[in-house]
Amino acid sequence: MSILSDALMEITPRPDIIFVEGKGSWLTDTNGAKYLDFSQGWAVNSLGHSHDEIVRALSDQAARVINTGPAFYNAPMLELATLITKHSCFDEVFFANSGAEANEGAIKLARKWGAKHKHGAHEIITMHNGFHGRTLATMSASGKPNWETLYEPKVPGFPKVPINNLSAIESLITDRTVAVMLEPIQGEAGVILAEKEYLQGLRRLTEDKETLLIVDEVQSGAGRTGDLFSYEFYGIEPDIMTLGKGLGSGVPISALCAKRRFCAFEHGDQGGTYNGNPLVSAAACAVLRVLLKPGFLQSVRDAGDYLQHKLSQLIRTFGAGHTRGRGLLVALILDEPVAQIIVEQCLKNGLILNAPKPNIIRFTPSLITDKKEIDQMADILEGVMKMTFNSQ
Numbered sequence: 078m079s080i081l082s083d084a085l086m087e088i089t090p091r092p093d094i095i096f097v098e099g100k101g102s103w104l105t106d107t108n109g110a111k112y113l114d115f116s117q118g119w120a121v122n123s124l125g126h127s128h129d130e131i132v133r134a135l136s137d138q139a140a141r142v143i144n145t146g147p148a149f150y151n152a153p154m155l156e157l158a159t160l161i162t163k164h165s166c167f168d169e170v171f172f173a174n175s176g177a178e179a180n181e182g183a184i185k186l187a188r189k190w191g192a193k194h195k196h197g198a199h200e201i202i203t204m205h206n207g208f209h210g211r212t213l214a215t216m217s218a219s220g221k222p223n224w225e226t227l228y229e230p231k232v233p234g235f236p237k238v239p240i241n242n243l244s245a246i247e248s249l250i251t252d253r254t255v256a257v258m259l260e261p262i263q264g265e266a267g268v269i270l271a272e273k274e275y276l277q278g279l280r281r282l283t284e285d286k287e288t289l290l291i292v293d294e295v296q297s298g299a300g301r302t303g304d305l306f307s308y309e310f311y312g313i314e315p316d317i318m319t320l321g322k323g324l325g326s327g328v329p330i331s332a333l334c335a336k337r338r339f340c341a342f343e344h345g346d347q348g349g350t351y352n353g354n355p356l357v358s359a360a361a362c363a364v365l366r367v368l369l370k371p372g373f374l375q376s377v378r379d380a381g382d383y384l385q386h387k388l389s390q391l392i393r394t395f396g397a398g399h400t401r402g403r404g405l406l407v408a409l410i411l412d413e414p415v416a417q418i419i420v421e422q423c424l425k426n427g428l429i430l431n432a433p434k435p436n437i438i439r440f441t442p443s444l445i446t447d448k449k450e451i452d453q454m455a456d457i458l459e460g461v462m463k464m465t466f467n468s469q
């Protein structure tokens with residue numbers, strides 16, 4: 078059979094490569110060429126490609142039972158909910174299939190709680206440049222500038238403020254406000270970190286105003302920042318949290334987590350065909366068991382420090398840019414809009430990176446990458462930067 082790429086809807090320019098195998102930090106294409114993957118599907122494959130314990134969990138569970146239907150308990154679903162609640166400040170979990178769907182659930186839960194307990198308050202304050210997914214409501218909650226006029230009309234009820242500006246939120250909170258929702262680290266915006274005092278202040282403010290604090294940890298959760306959940310770094314307890322991406326390490330599962338007193342759904346309010354499916358839940362259990370091994374999160378922090386150290390050396394060499402990030406969610410910010418060219422050249426040299434903004438390169442390797450791979454990555458990147466900056 079010939080391969081017809083025009084049988085796929087064209088939604089993005091894809092390079093002329095077909096990957097057929099992956100292990101750890103490496104992908105192999107149809108020609109046998111190997112690529113060092115420091116994107117991992119945009120921070121999704123937390124344990125890298127085809128980690129043994131995920132493969133085993135999937136094949137064992139597939140042989141046992143793949144789907145029982147969402148209206149019945151299954152063992153992996155119960156184990157996963159127990160693992161998440163035991164290791165977080167949340168009491169209850171609802172499983173879904175994507176980050177957008179978990180966030181859509183968070184929006185519904187907040188609106189339901191507002192309808193029941195806050196006289197119909199329904200507005201959710203969100204952030205400029207925030208990213209919460211691609212359903213209509215989560216696009217409306219997102220603050221991506223180039224989405225402003227896409228798929229109009231948007232879902233109303235998402236007034237927006239700049240991140241790290243508490244007074245902007247203070248002046249927007251009214252009787253209609255039910256929640257504030259943000260990413261503790263804005264990933265798609267280019268790894269922009271919420272400041273510690275800001276998030277702590279926001280926690281106090283939202284408590285004072287009886288407003289929910291929702292953290293979207295679809296990208297920052299599941300060990301990515303060197304904490305199991307990135308809110309831990311801030312020493313606060315949010316009311317609602319969403320997880321996705323790294324939770325399944327490539328297997329599509331997401332979670333909506335909440336404190337018990339905000340769990341306002343009644344029968345029929347929320348659901349979904351694949352939610353809590355045993356196959357994907359078993360994979361996520363395997364991921365969490367690895368993340369929770371003693372010393373694992375420390376090794377993520379160490380690898381993240383080493384990655385930023387290597388990038389700082391490149392910055393000194395080329396006299397341009399700076400880094401930011403936490404754990405293995407790291408960005409290299411360049412002084413010029415050359416990120417896309419560099420990413421394309423890296424790909425030609427066997428390195429997969431990603432440019433969320435014209436001047437920003439994002440690094441989201443497997444959480445079990447090591448110094449050797451980080452060195453290999455930095456060598457390829459250095460060669461490409463040399464070419465890029467010398468040819469200008």
Ligand SMILES: *Cc1c(COP(=O)(O)O)cnc(C)c1O
Nearest residue numbers: 175176177208209210264295296
């Ligand atoms: C990727 C992402 C989403 C959307 O997740 P999907 O699985 O693509 O729906 C939502 N929020 C954040 C912070 C993300 O990084």
